[in-house]
Amino acid sequence: MRKKLRIISSLIAVLGVLALGATACGSDDSSSGGGGALTMAIVAPSASDDLAFSQSMVDSVNALDRDITVQVTDGTFIVEDAAAAIRGYAEDGVDVIVAHGTQFGASLAEIAPDFPDTTFVWGTATDTQGLDNVFAYAPAADEGGYVNGVVAAAISETGIIGVVGPVEAGDAVAYINGFVTAAEAGGATVNVTYTGSFGDVALAAEAAEAHLANNADVLTGTAQMVVGAVGVASDAGVPWFGTQSNQTSLDPDLVVASQVYHWEFALEEMLQLRDNGTKGGQTFEINLANGGLVIEFNDGFELSDDVKAAADAAIAGIIDGSIDTGA
Amino acid sequence: MSDFFTSSVLVATFASAIRLATPYLLASLGETIGQRSGVLNLGVDGVMLLSAFFSYWTVLQTGNLWLAVVVALAVGIIMGVLYGIITVFFEATQGISGIGIFIFGLGFSDLMFRQQVGTPKPVQRLPSVDIPVLADIPYIGEPLFQRSLLTYLAFALVPLTFLLLNKTTFGLNIRSVGENPQAADSLGVSVERTRFAAILIGNSLAGLAGAALVLQLGIFQPNLTQGMGFIAVALVYFGAWRPLGVMGGALLYGLVNATVLQWKSLGIIPVSISDLAGMAPAIVTIGALILLARRVNAPAALTKPFSRH
Numbered sequence: 001m002r003k004k005l006r007i008i009s010s011l012i013a014v015l016g017v018l019a020l021g022a023t024a025c026g027s028d029d030s031s032s033g034g035g036g037a038l039t040m041a042i043v044a045p046s047a048s049d050d051l052a053f054s055q056s057m058v059d060s061v062n063a064l065d066r067d068i069t070v071q072v073t074d075g076t077f078i079v080e081d082a083a084a085a086i087r088g089y090a091e092d093g094v095d096v097i098v099a100h101g102t103q104f105g106a107s108l109a110e111i112a113p114d115f116p117d118t119t120f121v122w123g124t125a126t127d128t129q130g131l132d133n134v135f136a137y138a139p140a141a142d143e144g145g146y147v148n149g150v151v152a153a154a155i156s157e158t159g160i161i162g163v164v165g166p167v168e169a170g171d172a173v174a175y176i177n178g179f180v181t182a183a184e185a186g187g188a189t190v191n192v193t194y195t196g197s198f199g200d201v202a203l204a205a206e207a208a209e210a211h212l213a214n215n216a217d218v219l220t221g222t223a224q225m226v227v228g229a230v231g232v233a234s235d236a237g238v239p240w241f242g243t244q245s246n247q248t249s250l251d252p253d254l255v256v257a258s259q260v261y262h263w264e265f266a267l268e269e270m271l272q273l274r275d276n277g278t279k280g281g282q283t284f285e286i287n288l289a290n291g292g293l294v295i296e297f298n299d300g301f302e303l304s305d306d307v308k309a310a311a312d313a314a315i316a317g318i319i320d321g322s323i324d325t326g327a
Numbered sequence: 328m329s330d331f332f333t334s335s336v337l338v339a340t341f342a343s344a345i346r347l348a349t350p351y352l353l354a355s356l357g358e359t360i361g362q363r364s365g366v367l368n369l370g371v372d373g374v375m376l377l378s379a380f381f382s383y384w385t386v387l388q389t390g391n392l393w394l395a396v397v398v399a400l401a402v403g404i405i406m407g408v409l410y411g412i413i414t415v416f417f418e419a420t421q422g423i424s425g426i427g428i429f430i431f432g433l434g435f436s437d438l439m440f441r442q443q444v445g446t447p448k449p450v451q452r453l454p455s456v457d458i459p460v461l462a463d464i465p466y467i468g469e470p471l472f473q474r475s476l477l478t479y480l481a482f483a484l485v486p487l488t489f490l491l492l493n494k495t496t497f498g499l500n501i502r503s504v505g506e507n508p509q510a511a512d513s514l515g516v517s518v519e520r521t522r523f524a525a526i527l528i529g530n531s532l533a534g535l536a537g538a539a540l541v542l543q544l545g546i547f548q549p550n551l552t553q554g555m556g557f558i559a560v561a562l563v564y565f566g567a568w569r570p571l572g573v574m575g576g577a578l579l580y581g582l583v584n585a586t587v588l589q590w591k592s593l594g595i596i597p598v599s600i601s602d603l604a605g606m607a608p609a610i611v612t613i614g615a616l617i618l619l620a621r622r623v624n625a626p627a628a629l630t631k632p633f634s635r636h
Contacts, residue, residue: 047437047549049446075437075549162592167602192598193591196605200553202350205544206343206585210592213339214330224548227447231545234449250449 038271041071041089043082044100046199048074052224052244057100059245060263066271076101077199083107090115096274097121098267102170108134112280119279121270124171126283133280135270137263140287141171141222141243142327143318144259145178147288147295148220148241150314151256152179153186154307155239156218161190162211164221164229166198172222174327175243175259179220181326182314191216201228208232230255239301248298257297257311265292289319330593334466340589341582342470345478348581350375350540350552352481354559355566355573356488357532362563363492364525365505365628366414369425370406371533372556373432378402378537380436383547384443386450396477396538403534406432407527415522418632429556437549444547452545453477477539484532488570501525505626508633518633533559558612565615567623576612583608 042061044054054074061070071089076082082104089097090111098121099108105125112120112131122128123137152161161183165172180190191214193207205228208219212232219233220241230250233240240251242258266284273282286292295315297303303311317323330336354371361368378399385395410428413419453475461472492498500521503511508518533556540555541547562580566572587604590596596604 047441049441050548051446055446077550168598191592191594193588194598194601194605195588196602197553199548199550201544201546201548201551202347202540202553202555203584203588206347207588207592209339209343209346210585210588213336213589214592227449227546227548228544231449231452235452235545249446 038066038068038096039071039094040068040096040098041073041085041094042098042100043076043085043089043104044072044074044098045077045082045103046075046224048072050224050245051227051242051247051250052222054100054224055245056261057098057263060261060267061098063262063264064267064271066268079103079107083111086120087111087114090118095119096271099123105129117279119270119274121267128281128283131280135273135280136283137266137270138283138285139171139174139261139293140285140325140327141175141259141293142178142181142325143288144243144293144295145175145180146182146318146323146325147311147314148243148257148259149179149182149184149190150186151303151307151311152218152220152239152241153183153188154310155256155303156183156188158215158217159188160211160214160216161188161218161220162208162214162216163190163192164204164207164211164219164226165192165194166223166225167196168194171244175222177327178325179241181324188218195225197225198223199225201225204228205232212236212238246296248296248300252298252300254301255298256301256303257295260294260296261286262292262294265290288315328595331589331595336589336593338466338469340585341467342473343585343588344578344581345470345474346543346581347584348577349475349478349481349543350536350555351559351562351580352536352574352577353477353484353539354533354536354556355562355577356481356484356570357529357536358560358563359529359566359568359570359573360488360492360501360525360532361529362629363505363568363626364501364522365508365626365631365633366522366526366529367421367425367560367630368410368428368526368529368533369422369557369560370410370428370432371425371529371536371559372552372554373429374403374406374530374533375537375540375552375556376432376436376550377406378534379541379551380439380537380547382538383450383541384439386542387444387448390451392451392453392542395542396535399534399538400531401534402537403531404527406534407530410530411523411526414632415519415526418634421630421632433550436551440547440549447546447548449546453539453542475539475543477535477542480535481539482574485570485574492570497521497524502626504633505628508628508631512633512635522633561612561616564625565612565619567619568626576615579615580608580612583611 046054048058073085125136128134195203204225208229234251246258248255382395382399385398458472562576565576
């Protein structure tokens with residue numbers, strides 16, 4: 001009997017691990033097949049269709065105009081799992097591996113030197129840790145934050161705006177700083193709440209509720225947990241500004257605009273360098289000027305011509321350097 | 328700080344605390360019943376995830392919120408049957424089995440979400456139901472009597488669970504098999520059946536907790552619970568295996584969370600220590616656990632499989 005119960009216990013655990021494994025490996029897809037195709041892999045911390053950080057990279061890789069085969073391991077919120085996936089892809093001979101998460105840096109520092117022929121792409125990060133087969137990338141998220149902040153301050157009637165952030169790090173803090181700079185310059189008071197979690201949807205929803213209780217009539221936020229906050233904004237009929245991916249589908253009537261990351265601009269440059277023999281060692285930034293960041297307005301939300309003009313002026317000012325986003 | 332002590336902000340904070348506490352309360356009450364029978368279930372989080380997903384999926388497909396609640400309940404019962412067979416009839420180690428259930432729930436809900444839904448899509452949320460007269464009471468009307476039916480059910484289950492455990496023969500059986508299963512067995516109480524029934528009730532409530540969470544939010548994401556089920560297990564210890572204590576723990580946890588969020592929103596907690604302040608609910612809970620652990624004993628047969636041999 002004891003043997004039996006051990007077997008059953010083990011079976012349950014194995015079932016769970018298999019389900020997790022199937023999930024992690026289940027989203028393999030390919031842009032195109034073919035024997036000579038470049039092989040790429042993405043290791044991302046959240047779901048590949050999270051309408052936020054991870055989806056922005058998956059969409060960007062799929063948008064590359066190249067003959068590539070893409071594999072995705074997502075949901076690796078545990079860094080050790082991500083490290084295992086990165087090493088696994090490298091051992092399988094994948095040409096380019098995208099480690100999409102600042103938190104994967106330490107793992108990459110251990111793994112990358114073991115695979116000198118593999119190109120590792122890591123972000124968001126502003127340096128390559130001195131590794132010559134690592135490209136780093138980061139978004140100038142403050143720029144889109146600034147543009148969103150200009151519009152938010154213009155449409156707020158109470159003059160109070162709520163921001164729901166995850167932890168004070170990376171592109172989240174850049175986006176929020178840019179947003180706050182612009183919104184405060186527009187005369188609004190901005191209340192910022194970092195929930196302390198990238199994934200806690202319930203806490204993000206309650207953070208949004210707290211902002212509404214404090215008279216905020218416009219909300220924004222960043223990271224994958226904001227879907228909870230968007231739900232609160234929807235129920236309250238409060239406009240929402242998105243970032244990382246286009247979040248209009250979450251509420252086609254109330255999402256005003258989204259800053260969308262188009263990593264493909266940086267990725268294409270990296271791949272060209274790789275084609276010419278440079279496997280890493282450089283850092284890239286996507287921004288409004290190089291087209292890596294795009295403010296996508298929702299046609300379903302009516303903005304006055306004045307507000308649109310202010311947004312366009314902000315974009316032009318950031319690109320020509322006449323506007324300081326405060327980041 | 329004065330901004331916090333305005334009636335509208337205090338009411339909103341209390342309402343937030345109630346919302347946050349509801350899933351914990353449902354799951355903890357269920358776990359209380361299970362633990363009083365001697366069965367520890369570390370798989371609560373996995374059951375919550377599974378029921379949350381299937382509940383969400385049901386609303387997405389049918390638009391019927393109450394069918395979604397029934398589905399969540401059914402998922403809880405199915406997982407309860409599975410866990411009962413493993414731990415009661417096969418006498419498997421409860422800790423390991425529970426972790427297995429958790430990992431299965433985490434992985435399978437994630438897999439199903441990707442296969443059946445993909446990109447998060449909002450669904451309708453549980454409507455609030457105003458209780459006539461009471462809902463209009465200043466200050467307490469909004470947070471207490473303008474809530475969803477699942478919230479009312481969660482709080483109504485506190486006295487019901489107390490009555491079940493302390494005033495019924497079935498409750499006496501639960502407590503006896505949790506304290507001394509051999510003695511209960513010698514008196515003719517079926518330890519297996521009693522524990523199995525307690526597990527079924529516990530998992531059903533974990534299922535309802537998953538439904539309460541996802542239908543409050545109106546959206547599902549992989550790993551939606553973020554470890555709520557484990558906190559629910561801790562709250563049982565916090566509440567000293569008593570329904571009222573468990574409710575106190577859930578409310579305290581929700582209130583500390585809600586207060587921290589309000590203080591962050593009002594700028595009372597500076598952004599620079601924001602992450603540190605986010606740990607407050609866990610610190611308060613752990614502190615209380617340390618204080619309580621010396622005063623209250625767990626059911627004597629907790630985690631111990633029963634065998635006549």
